[in-house]
Amino acid sequence: MTAVVPRVGSQAPDFTARNQHGEQVRLSEYRGRRDVVLVFYPYAFSRVCTSELGALRDRPELLAEAEFLAISCDPMFTLRAYAEAERLEFGLLTDFWPHGAIAxxxxxxxxxxxxxxxxxxxxxQAGVVRWSVVNAIPDARDPDAYAEALAGLRPGLG
Incomplete structure (x- = not known):
């Protein structure tokens, strides 16, 4: 790991990246409009990553709660093929170059x-990190944890 994980309550580092369609996505453009969930994952087409992102795909009610942006160091064209093969309709962002800068x-x-x-x-929506979890490469995340974290942003609505 090359930097410190941002603390809960700190400003999220801003970035600009291309999605699987080649469109520029800037994190700060969501401020004041939508909560964002960043999901860093190691590799497109790998077993655990595919099961994790597929679990998100299969939870439309969860995806409706925030803007989900999945980020890997794979090139854009790999991400496009991956999104099509796995029917992933949320943003897959490339952190390919400069390699791993966002991660x-x-x-x-x-x-x-x-x-x-x-x-x-x-x-x-203020650009503040409100929840985070970091797992080792082999350890999948639980989609219910995202739902709980997002419900915590608006107490009383969940």
Whole structure:
């Protein structure tokens, strides 16, 4: 890991990246509009990553709660093929070049492997990190944890 994981309550590091369609996505553009969930994952087409992202795909009620952005160091064209093959309709962002820059800013880049570990961050509409979890590469995340974290942003609505 190349940097410190942002603390809950701190401002989320801003970034700009391309999604699987080549469109520019800037984190700060969601401020004042939508909560964001960043889901860093190691590799497109790998078993655990595919099961994790598929679990999110299969929870439309969860995806409706926030903007989900899944980030890996895979190239854009790989992400496009992956999204089509797995029917992933949320944003898949490429952290390919500069390699791992976004994952590094969030403290979840494994420089030895050249990929992100499984880090997740819930960022509120003010751009503040409200929840995070970082798992080792083999350890899948529970989609229910995202639902709980998002419900915590608006107590009384969940």
């Amino acid at each position: 590094s800013a969030y403290g979840v880049f494994d420089a030895e492997r050249g990929c992100a570990v499984r880090g997740s961050f819930v960022i509120d």
